[in-house]
Amino acid sequence: MSQIVSAGRKHSPNRPGVRTAALVVAAGQGLRAGQPMPKQFVNWRGKPVVRHSVEALLAAGCAPVLVMIPQNAEAVVRAALSGLTDVDFAIGGATRQESVRLGLEAIAREKPDRVLIHDAARPLLPAEVVERLQTALDTHTAAIPVLPVSDSLTHAAGDMMGAPARREELRRVQTPQAFHFSDILAAHRAWDDAPTAGDDAQVAQAWGMEVALVEGDEILHKLTYASDFAPTRAAVRVGNGYDVHRLEEGEELWLCGVRVEHTHGLAGHSDADVAIHALVDALLGAIGAGDIGQHFPPSDEQWKGAASDRFLAHAAELVAEAGYALGNADVTIICEAPKIGPHREAMRARLAQILGVDASAISVKATTTEKLGFTGRREGIAAQAVVSLALL
Ligand SMILES: Nc1ccn([C@@H]2O[C@H](COP(=O)(O)OP(=O)(O)OP(=O)(O)O)[C@@H](O)[C@H]2O)c(=O)n1
Numbered sequence: 001m002s003q004i005v006s007a008g009r010k011h012s013p014n015r016p017g018v019r020t021a022a023l024v025v026a027a028g029q030g031l032r033a034g035q036p037m038p039k040q041f042v043n044w045r046g047k048p049v050v051r052h053s054v055e056a057l058l059a060a061g062c063a064p065v066l067v068m069i070p071q072n073a074e075a076v077v078r079a080a081l082s083g084l085t086d087v088d089f090a091i092g093g094a095t096r097q098e099s100v101r102l103g104l105e106a107i108a109r110e111k112p113d114r115v116l117i118h119d120a121a122r123p124l125l126p127a128e129v130v131e132r133l134q135t136a137l138d139t140h141t142a143a144i145p146v147l148p149v150s151d152s153l154t155h156a157a158g159d160m161m162g163a164p165a166r167r168e169e170l171r172r173v174q175t176p177q178a179f180h181f182s183d184i185l186a187a188h189r190a191w192d193d194a195p196t197a198g199d200d201a202q203v204a205q206a207w208g209m210e211v212a213l214v215e216g217d218e219i220l221h222k223l224t225y226a227s228d229f230a231p232t233r234a235a236v237r238v239g240n241g242y243d244v245h246r247l248e249e250g251e252e253l254w255l256c257g258v259r260v261e262h263t264h265g266l267a268g269h270s271d272a273d274v275a276i277h278a279l280v281d282a283l284l285g286a287i288g289a290g291d292i293g294q295h296f297p298p299s300d301e302q303w304k305g306a307a308s309d310r311f312l313a314h315a316a317e318l319v320a321e322a323g324y325a326l327g328n329a330d331v332t333i334i335c336e337a338p339k340i341g342p343h344r345e346a347m348r349a350r351l352a353q354i355l356g357v358d359a360s361a362i363s364v365k366a367t368t369t370e371k372l373g374f375t376g377r378r379e380g381i382a383a384q385a386v387v388s389l390a391l392l
């Protein structure tokens with residue numbers, strides 16, 4: 001057994017007079033996860049999988065924490081757990097049960113009162129679950145976290161349904177599994193069958209221990225398959241857009257898909273609807289799909305004089321293809337004239353119609369620049385847009 005860092009404190013009682021060790025089993029190959037290395041050492045949500053629960057167990061007052069690792073993984077585990085004290089590691093066995101047995105024998109010299117045995121593959125360990133287990137050990141010799149079964153269950157006869165199973169009688173078993181140390185060590189030592197028990201509660205029960213059930217937590221999910229490592233997509237994405245067009249006599253003025261009567265209109269390759277252009281850029285930005293010029297190049301004759309609602313409809317399609325829906329859009333038109341207020345509701349309705357959303361999701365505002373700058377000199381109109389997208 002090699003200590004990663006000299007322990008700052010050998011034992012930290014997490015209950016007055018009670019010393020609890022932790023055994024983190026991380027000696028598997030993680031074959032089902034299909035990762036470039038055993039899954040427990042893969043970087044996950046900012047740190048190696050194994051580090052998450054080791055830190056949680058240390059924070060819960062467990063000491064020492066012994067991590068069982070595969071052969072030839074010393075360098076990887078040192079890196080994964082660098083900087084932590086009260087953490088040791090040892091080489092595990094060919095099965096999970098063997099890894100636990102080896103770990104318990106290694107911890108035995110510390111003579112802890114209790115031990116929490118935890119899968120490194122369950123990185124997120126709520127302190128509340130540890131507390132429930134510790135409380136259960138005040139009146140029982142063993143306790144495990146469980147969850148109810150929400151699906152109906154069946155036995156399988158090959159690819160065909162077998163006898164239905166009564167889910168009311170079943171629970172989903174998680175870890176950490178908590179024991180009075182001497183009892184679980186004796187139970188492992190007394191096991192006289194192939195070391196293939198699914199968990200330590202089964203070993204304890206085979207030795208005659210009664211195992212209490214405490215409420216588990218879905219967040220204790222065991223990382224098992226490649227899908228568990230698929231990058232999670234942001235639930236919300238935001239984007240912003242900005243555009244400017246020059247005011248010129250003889251041009252039409254289109255804003256938010258609405259024709260506005262005015263002395264001047266906006267010049268541009270398309271209908272120069274500066275507000276829609278800003279909104280298109282906001283949508284494209286939110287999904288990382290470039291900008292309006294990339295999708296509708298001003299050099300492309302097919303877009304000459306084109307109505308900008310086509311650009312907005314296309315951006316909306318790309319957002320949907322990316323798996324998002326519009327949360328809300330907020331457009332600000334920046335000009336000295338014309339007054340936007342009288343057209344606001346028509347603009348909101350038109351944008352909502354193009355985007356296929358309720359008008360309540362669309363905001364259209366306007367402001368002057370107090371006669372400052374190019375907008376103040378009525379040389380042009382600018383527009384800004386901000387959007388939020390929700391993952392479908
Ligand atoms: N010989 C073994 C096998 C498993 N484990 C640990 O037991 C936990 C639960 O096992 P599992 O999720 O099945 O991990 P693997 O056996 O690595 O996965 P696979 O079956 O996909 O190879 C994991 O933290 C794993 O590292 C262990 O310490 N020693």
Ligand SMILES: C[C@](O)(CO)[C@H](O)COP(=O)(O)O
Pocket residue numbers: 096119173174175198199200222
């Ligand atoms: C110990 C365990 O996590 C309890 O649910 C489970 O039995 C481990 O099973 P695995 O096949 O070793 O992942």
